[in-house]
Amino acid sequence: MTDxxxxxxxxxxxxxPALAGNAETLRLTLALVMVALSLGFGSGTxxxxxxxxxxxxxxxxxxxxxxTSAQLLCTVVAVPIVGRLGDMFGxxxxxxxxxxxxxxxxxxxxxxxxxxxxxxxxxxxxAIGSLFALGPxxxxxxxxxxxxHTVITxxxxxxxxxxxxxxxxxxxxxxxxxxxxxxxxxxxxxYATAAALVLAAPESVVRARRSVDVPxxxxxVVGLGCVVLGLSRVEVSGWAAPSTAGFLIAGLLVVAGWVxxxxxxxxxxxxxxxxxxxxxxxxxxxxxxxxxxQYGAQTAAVTFMASPADKLGYGLSMSIRxxxxxxxxxxxxxxxxxxxxxxxxxxxxxxxxxxxxSVLLVLGFASMIAFHESKTSFALALTVQFAGQxxxxxxxxxxxxxxxxxxxxxxxxxxxQSLETLGGGxxxxxxxxxxxxxxxxxxxxxxxxxxxxxxLICGGISATIVPLAYVLRPSRRTVPRL
Numbered sequence: 226m227t228d229x230x231x232x233x234x235x236x237x238x239x240x241x242p243a244l245a246g247n248a249e250t251l252r253l254t255l256a257l258v259m260v261a262l263s264l265g266f267g268s269g270t271x272x273x274x275x276x277x278x279x280x281x282x283x284x285x286x287x288x289x290x291x292x293t294s295a296q297l298l299c300t301v302v303a304v305p306i307v308g309r310l311g312d313m314f315g316x317x318x319x320x321x322x323x324x325x326x327x328x329x330x331x332x333x334x335x336x337x338x339x340x341x342x343x344x345x346x347x348x349x350x351x352a353i354g355s356l357f358a359l360g361p362x363x364x365x366x367x368x369x370x371x372x373x374h375t376v377i378t379x380x381x382x383x384x385x386x387x388x389x390x391x392x393x394x395x396x397x398x399x400x401x402x403x404x405x406x407x408x409x410x411x412x413x414x415x416y417a418t419a420a421a422l423v424l425a426a427p428e429s430v431v432r433a434r435r436s437v438d439v440p441x442x443x444x445x446v447v448g449l450g451c452v453v454l455g456l457s458r459v460e461v462s463g464w465a466a467p468s469t470a471g472f473l474i475a476g477l478l479v480v481a482g483w484v485x486x487x488x489x490x491x492x493x494x495x496x497x498x499x500x501x502x503x504x505x506x507x508x509x510x511x512x513x514x515x516x517x518x519q520y521g522a523q524t525a526a527v528t529f530m531a532s533p534a535d536k537l538g539y540g541l542s543m544s545i546r547x548x549x550x551x552x553x554x555x556x557x558x559x560x561x562x563x564x565x566x567x568x569x570x571x572x573x574x575x576x577x578x579x580x581x582x583s584v585l586l587v588l589g590f591a592s593m594i595a596f597h598e599s600k601t602s603f604a605l606a607l608t609v610q611f612a613g614q615x616x617x618x619x620x621x622x623x624x625x626x627x628x629x630x631x632x633x634x635x636x637x638x639x640x641x642q643s644l645e646t647l648g649g650g651x652x653x654x655x656x657x658x659x660x661x662x663x664x665x666x667x668x669x670x671x672x673x674x675x676x677x678x679x680x681l682i683c684g685g686i687s688a689t690i691v692p693l694a695y696v697l698r699p700s701r702r703t704v705p706r707l
Contacts, residue, residue, distance in 0.1 A: 265387025276531030287661030299351030331413030451476030520649025562615030585613030590684030
């Protein structure tokens with residue numbers, strides 16, 4: 226009898242499954258929301274302090290674009306690799322390593338005294354882009370469907386809220402001594418805090434027995450690297466120089482070979498075969514176009530706002546505080562537009578919703594070209610542009626996922642995210658070349674025409690969303706309400 230009593234746990238000693246489930250949900254939600262918040266905070270901080278970075282390392286406005294390009298292109302390569310490693314070794318473990326690497330990159334960025342060190346720090350921060358590959362996988366593995374949807378929805382809101390906090394944090398430090406370095410250091414601390422919370426989150430249970438597509442990763446790195454090197458040579462040698470043309474042609478040939486290799490391999494780094502589906506291709510191309518419009522013009526807009534009008538004959542002569550205070554409401558408008566996008570699509574249809582987003586983007590860039598002389602007109606143009614970004618940001622993942630077969634939705638959405646980031650990385654590299662090549666005589670400052678070319682290209686790419694929207698085939702399911 227005694228042995229039976231000792232071996233049988235009492236009701237009070239048994240853990241309550243509901244309480245245990247709630248605690249697990251809380252720890253996982255807190256960790257993922259903090260990672261998204263840190264990503265937004267770091268992005269907002271970097272965007273606000275961007276004009277001041279050139280003072281510390283002596284680079285031009287055009288060269289600053291390479292900092293964004295390096296981060297985005299590293300994200301393109303890192304996300305599929307990190308996603309596969311998460312399937313093999315645990316999503317929480319790999320997410321911690323990615324966020325920790327981002328924090329180390331943040332420290333390097335804050336302490337950097339050379340452009341090369343800044344470039345390495347920003348490249349390391351590309352790892353945190355894996356949140357949107359590892360986070361949903363971890364949620365699907367550990368949480369019920371209803372709770373999982375709530376957590377995934379919270380990530381987008383946390384990302385934008387973090388961006389506003391990062392902008393305001395940088396603005397509050399703009400007048401302080403070493404304010405830029407302090408703002409970047411705070412950003413690194415936020416990343417480190419997120420990494421610590423990830424360690425406390427539950428680990429995924431399911432493991433995949435698949436290998437990483439190392440040859441595909443090497444081919445992609447070599448191909449994109451040659452393209453970027455070719456673009457970087459334009460400033461020195463011009464478009465027609467053999468070194469420029471050689472790198473660009475070699476890069477394009479390697480990328481073409483990479484596509485053929487990925488289409489034939491059993492476990493590709495990025496599933497390019499899925500793009501052959503007529504339902505999938507239009508929203509995937511829209512994702513690429515949106516990446517160009519969203520990421521490509523960010524650095525140009527910030528450096529234009531900071532340009533001293535009295536010295537260059539153009540620009541808005543805005544301080545870090547002024548830039549942050551102008552961008553924060555724009556980000557909020559983009560967030561509200563994203564929240565309204567699903568309802569708009571349910572009311573007027575996916576095609577019309579995409580067209581609305583595209584038209585707003587085009588109007589925003591056209592207004593920046595026509596009315597960039599005053600802060601008020603430029604702020605209104607940015608607001609319209611961010612509204613279009615919000616709609617497109619919310620629409621393409623939902624439509625792309627709905628267009629895919631149920632067993633391929635995760636892989637297809639991952640491809641779309643890679644295309645979006647690739648569009649941003651390549652466009653920022655191209656715009657870095659434009660802003661570094663078209664300069665005022667005797668200086669390294671871009672001409673106003675260089676900025677106009679950037680906005681013109683972004684507006685033209687945004688306009689392509691309209692015809693692409695009209696070849697969209699109706700989704701198998703309704704776009705989910707946010």
